[in-house]
Amino acid sequence: MDNKYTKLLALASVLILGFGACKSSGGDDPAPTTAQLAEDIPANVNTLIGGLADDVQDHPGEAGKFTFYNLDIGNTISDSLSADWDIAFDGSTLVANSENGGGIQLIEEAYASVTEAPTTGFSDTNTSWYNYTGEAPTGPKHAILPKENTTLIVKTSEGNYAKIEILSYYKGNPDTSTDEFANLATRPASGYFTFNYTLQTEETVELFHIDSYTFFDFETGETVADSLSSQWDLGFNATTIIANSGNDGGVQLLNIEFELVDEAPVSGYTATLAEKWYNYTGEAASGPKHAILPIEGKTIVVKTADEKYAKVRIISYYKGNPDTSSEDFANFIRPTDRYYTIEFAIQADGSRFFN
Numbered sequence: 001m002d003n004k005y006t007k008l009l010a011l012a013s014v015l016i017l018g019f020g021a022c023k024s025s026g027g028d029d030p031a032p033t034t035a036q037l038a039e040d041i042p043a044n045v046n047t048l049i050g051g052l053a054d055d056v057q058d059h060p061g062e063a064g065k066f067t068f069y070n071l072d073i074g075n076t077i078s079d080s081l082s083a084d085w086d087i088a089f090d091g092s093t094l095v096a097n098s099e100n101g102g103g104i105q106l107i108e109e110a111y112a113s114v115t116e117a118p119t120t121g122f123s124d125t126n127t128s129w130y131n132y133t134g135e136a137p138t139g140p141k142h143a144i145l146p147k148e149n150t151t152l153i154v155k156t157s158e159g160n161y162a163k164i165e166i167l168s169y170y171k172g173n174p175d176t177s178t179d180e181f182a183n184l185a186t187r188p189a190s191g192y193f194t195f196n197y198t199l200q201t202e203e204t205v206e207l208f209h210i211d212s213y214t215f216f217d218f219e220t221g222e223t224v225a226d227s228l229s230s231q232w233d234l235g236f237n238a239t240t241i242i243a244n245s246g247n248d249g250g251v252q253l254l255n256i257e258f259e260l261v262d263e264a265p266v267s268g269y270t271a272t273l274a275e276k277w278y279n280y281t282g283e284a285a286s287g288p289k290h291a292i293l294p295i296e297g298k299t300i301v302v303k304t305a306d307e308k309y310a311k312v313r314i315i316s317y318y319k320g321n322p323d324t325s326s327e328d329f330a331n332f333i334r335p336t337d338r339y340y341t342i343e344f345a346i347q348a349d350g351s352r353f354f355n
Contacts, residue, residue, distance in 0.1 A: 030353040033345040035258075038221055040319055041340040043236035044212050050162075050198035055171055058089035058191045066090045071154070071162050071199045083157035089193055092144055092169070098124040100157035110149045111165035111196060115208040117153050126152065129166055140182045144169040144190060162199040163207050169193060213237045215244075218302075218310050218346045230305035234312070238338055239278060239292060245271035247305035253277060258299045258313035258343060264352040269303050277314055288330045292317040292337060310346035311354060 051074060059065040068077040068085035077085040083100040096104035103122025106129050107114070129152055133143045152164040167173055170181075171192040180186045198207055215224040215232035224232040230247040243251035250269025254261060277298055281291045300312040315321060319339035322329055345354055 030347060030351040030355050031349040033347050033354045035343050035345045036221060037315075037341070037343055038216070039321065039341045041214060041216055041223065041236060041342065043214050043238055043338040043340055044210075045336065045338045046209050046238075047202040047204075048198055048200055048207070048209050050196070053193070053195050053197065054173070055192040055194060056089060058091060058193065066095060071156070071197055072201070086156045086162065086199075087154050087164070089191075091191065092127060092130055094126045094129065094152070096122070096124055096126075096154060097157045101155070101159065102157050103155040105153050106147075106150055107153055108149065109151055111151045111163060114151045114153075114163045115206065117155075117161035117163065117200070117205040117207055119205060122153075122155050130169065140176055140187070142184065143176065143181075143187075145176060156199075159203045160200050161205055161207060162197055165196040167194045167196065211237065213242065218304065218344055219348075233302055233304045233310065234300075236340055239276075239317070241273040241277065241300070243269065243271055243302060244305045248303075248307070249305045250303040252301055254299045254301055255297060256299055257297050258311060261299045261301065261311045262354050264301045264303070264309035264311070264347075264354070266352070269301075273300065278317065288324055288334075291324060291329070291334075293324060304346070308346055308348065308350055309352050309354075310344055313343040314340060315343060316341040 049072065053069070053074065056067060056069060056076070058067050066080065066088040068080055068088045069075070070077050070084055071086045083097065085097055086102065087104065088095040094104060096102040103124070104126045105118070105121045105123060106126055107118065129150065130144045130146055133139060133141055133145060135141055146166040146169070152166065154162045154164060156162065169192070170190055171188040173194040174181050174188050200207055213227065213235040214237070215227055216234045216236065217224050217231050218233045228246065230244065232244055233249065234251070235242040241251065243249040250271070251273050252265065252268045252270060253273055253275045276295070277300065278292050278294055281287060281289055281293060283289055294314040294317070300314070302310045302312060304310065317340060318337050319335040321341040322335050328334065347354055
């Protein structure tokens with residue numbers, strides 16, 4: 001073979017190899033990356049539910065007839081023998097589901113200040129939650145008014161606890177300081193309860209929620225307990241996502257589909273994801289209301305504490321990755337939120353390129 005031709009061929013081979021390796025800072029092609037799936041990563045799951053119950057009737061005028069209320073679903077229950085109700089109303093008497101292990105008591109502490117339920121002191125009924133004004137020298141006469149700075153604690157048949165703040169015993173939660181209320185002829189009907197409540201859905205006495213993160217490690221595909229370590233890569237708290245910035249990590253959102261992201265940016269990383277990765281549907285005209293749905297075509301890129309790069313696609317914010325287009329999901333028969341399902345790929349060799 002011609003010597004000159006052999007040298008040219010060798011030079012061409014070197015150039016081709018050089019161009020093929022130009023993506024990697026180490027002089028070799030980036031290691032291949034494989035997408036993985038992580039399911040149901042708990043993101044500081046809130047086990048408290050509650051709200052405001054308006055005008056829950058106690059069947060006024062029908063003595064001995066109770067209204068049975070389920071705090072979990074926020075509605076009345078017809079079956080008085082079941083374990084499905086938590087508190088019942090009859091006149092000014094409140095009843096717990098004691099036949100199924102429930103109980104009730106009044107504690108002298110303001111509703112907002114109650115963070116823990118007592119474990120003892122429960123009884124079947126309570127009639128001490130109010131003051132009866134009688135022939136009061138001032139203010140409305142013959143009125144049932146909730147005691148201030150007190151809170152009802154209910155133990156449910158499932159062994160969970162709730163706190164209740166009764167706001168009113170009259171229809172429409174009227175202003176009890178008005179002349180209209182003071183006048184018995186114009187006072188709204190009694191026997192209509194309005195109350196705030198908070199229910200703990202796990203078997204714990206805690207009636208508050210701690211603002212904490214779940215820390216996830218890409219290499220092991222598991223959560224990490226030590227928030228100060230360099231072993232975790234992403235932190236999740238409800239819809240907030242953070243990077244391990246205390247150990248030089250960072251995060252950013254790209255408007256590129258997961259499969260098309262083949263290179264991590266050099267700069268632009270922040271401690272907390274600056275842009276929203278989701279849409280909150282609110283009172284949507286169509287589709288599910290009040291849902292958190294990932295925005296399609298978005299990819300999170302992460303710089304880890306050990307100077308590696310990963311890309312992440314959020315698939316679901318609900319436990320079990322449910323079908324969000326289903327009628328069940330639209331009708332609030334939906335799994336618990338704050339459970340992430342994600343697809344991710346990490347480049348193990350430290351380069352910024354995903355093959």
